[in-house]
Structures are given as C-alpha cells and as structure tokens.
Amino acid sequence: MMTTTTRAADRRARAALSRLMEPSDWVGLALVAAVGALDGLRIATGEVNPGPELQAELYRLLNREQSRSQQGMLSEALQRWRPRIKDLDPERDLATIERLGGTVLVPGDESWPVELADLELAEPLCLWTRGQHSHGIPPAERTIAVVGSRDSTNYGNSATGDLAAGLTQKGYCVASGGAYGIDAQAHRSALAAAEPGHWPATIAIMACGLDRYYPAGNEELLRTVASRGLLLSELPPGAAPTRWRFLQRNRLIAALAGTTVVVEARWRSGALNTAHHAAGLGRPVGAVPGSIYSANSAGTHRLLRDGSAVCVTDAAEVAELAGPLDAGAAAEQQVPLSDHDGLSVEDLLLLDALPVRQGTTVEKLSAVAGLPMRTVLAGLGRLEIMSLAQQDSSGWRRQQRS
CATH class of the missing domain: 1.10.10.10 (Winged helix-like DNA-binding domain superfamily/Winged helix DNA-binding domain)
Known part of the structure; x- marks a missing residue:
C-alpha cells in the first residue's frame, strides 16, 4: 500500500507524464505499466537509462513479437518525448487545476472510476477534473452517453432534448463531449431537467486542458456544466485540442458510460468512433433512427443495419437498454448479457x-x-x-x- 508521500509523488509523476505523452501512447503506457509512474518518468526524461530487459517486457505488454524493425521502439519514443521535457512542471499544473477549483485523480484514488480499468492498457494515466467533484464521478450504470453530429438538424436536437431530459428525470447522468450540435443539446437538456439536489446533471469529457472552454462558442454552457456537473480530461491545463486527442477522448466517454446512444451521425462521424469503443467494451449501444433522406442519419442507420446498435426512440427505451438503476431490480428484470x-x-x-x-x-x-x-x-x-x-x-x- 502506498504511503501518503509515495501517493503524492505518484500523482506528480502522472501529472507530468500526461503532459509528456499523448493520450493512448502505447509505448508510454506500457512503460508505466512495467515500472510504475515514478520510474517511468525518470526513464522517459532520460534521468535513468532503461535496461535491455525492459524492452522485452514492453514487447510482452504490447503483445508484439520482437523484430529488427521494432528494436528501436523505446528509443524512438524517447526521441518523441524529448522536446516536451523542458515544459514539464507538474507542480505548476497541479496548482493551476487547484486554482480553478479542480483536482487530478489517479488510479488507486477512492474517486477513480473503476470502469476505466476495462480499457486495460489504454486506461488513462490520470484524470483532470473541474466542477462539483466532491461527490465523485457517477458509476457507469448510472451514466449514459448521448453523442452525435456537430452539425445537428432540428430533428436531431429535438430527439436529443427529449432523451437527455427524460434520462435526467429518471436519475441518470448524461455524458457527452462538450462539442457543438448533439453534444451541446444533451448537456443543455440535462441541466434544464435536473431537479434541485440532482447531481451531477451532466459530465463533459474534453479533448483539451480544463483551463480553456472549447469550443469557444460553448463557453457559457461549459461553465454551467462545471458549476452543476463535471468537466473531465486526461490532458493537463494548457493542452490544445487536436484531432488525435478528440479520437482518443471518445474511448473515455464510452468507458465512463454504461450505455452509449448515437442520435445523429454522418457516414464518417466521431460519434461512430465512440459507439465502436463502447461495443468493444461490451457496453450496450443504442441508435435513434432518422430520415432516410438525411445524411446526418446515415451513420446511425449503418449501426442499426450492421446490428451494432439497438433502435431506441425515447428515454424509456434507453433506460430499458441500460437496465434498472436498482441493483435488486436488475437481478429480476435485466436481460442477462x-x-x-x-x-x-x-x-x-x-x-x-x-x-x-x-x-x-x-x-x-x-x-x-x-x-x-x-x-x-x-x-x-x-x-x-x-x-x-x-x-x-x-x-x-x-x-x-x-
């Protein structure tokens, strides 16, 4: 068991590593899994030279066979991380998130979401949080992700509003990505439907540091989410949103939610990426049907046609897909998976x-x-x-x- 001093050092190391490495940097994650965050940071920053046995352990963790083309895997990663070493200042980052009223969670904390372990090696190094985090992050069985197109239609917004409001009234927390379109409508409707004392109404999982509200057009909405719910990110303060970070963020949405619902999604949509992550974790996926003439529903219809998602049309059907909140009722009513x-x-x-x-x-x-x-x-x-x-x-x- 970690002492208080060791836990604090582990937290600082993971905060530093979250700035040094991109989300789902497989070599970096394998390095931490092999030697821990403290020694992993020393090796990643060049303070300690890795031994030859470490390379073999990384191959084992990554389930790869050693070959000449892969012998430089760790060396290439060290070169990739080197330009960021000069920017490491975990004490500054921890002070910044504390000043914003937030904190950083790491595996082993009482508030760490156990569902993230389902991601196996892709489990994030830490979670930066901002908002009403004193109650902790709701468990997956109480959380439903509602995602979809950024360029949503009136139909999509209306369907999302009904779903999010209905789920909130049933006691669920609505999770999404804080983006324009379906995400924003899901957050707004959950906030509007939440009764006094209902916490948290909604969670926004971000693809940037929590010292900025992105996209800027959603700043007022995201401020409200922070005051009545939670903002989460695996990226430290100051981190900018990038395409890679958005795609990797989707796995966190899928892992933190017990059920994922796609309202509108084009044929190639980030919302489909979230749905595929959820399916890979064995979580139920629902899709709201749309007009056969709407390109915004081409992706949701694809999920339904492929059998990757179940057709849902209202909050009651989503709640049925998710299963009852009460554990005792679940044993009697939920269809065995x-x-x-x-x-x-x-x-x-x-x-x-x-x-x-x-x-x-x-x-x-x-x-x-x-x-x-x-x-x-x-x-x-x-x-x-x-x-x-x-x-x-x-x-x-x-x-x-x-």
Missing part, C-alpha cells in the same frame, strides 16, 4: 462486428472489427464453439441464442 461473459476484448470486437441477419466475409469482418485476418479466423472458431457465431451460404453472422 451472458453472450459477453468471459470473452476477450478481441472476441468482443469480433462479436459486435458480426451482422445479425445477412452473413459477411472474413475480409469484411477484419475491416469492421479492426483485427488481423488470422485473429478473426481464430476468434470465429471460438465464437462458433460457444454458439455465438455460425456460417452459412451467405457467410458468417451472429447466432442468436434461444
């Missing part, structure tokens, strides 16, 4: 990629699941044995249990 029990992350990705009705090819499954062909073939064999997948003349599809 036994299909996912004991499956690895790769098999979960493959299971969620399998269509329900029309079969598909191994090549398409590889593309949809984001897995190598050999991994797909091995996974299909395991799922077939478990009566979760079957092959017919049209290809591979999910086998429905009776």
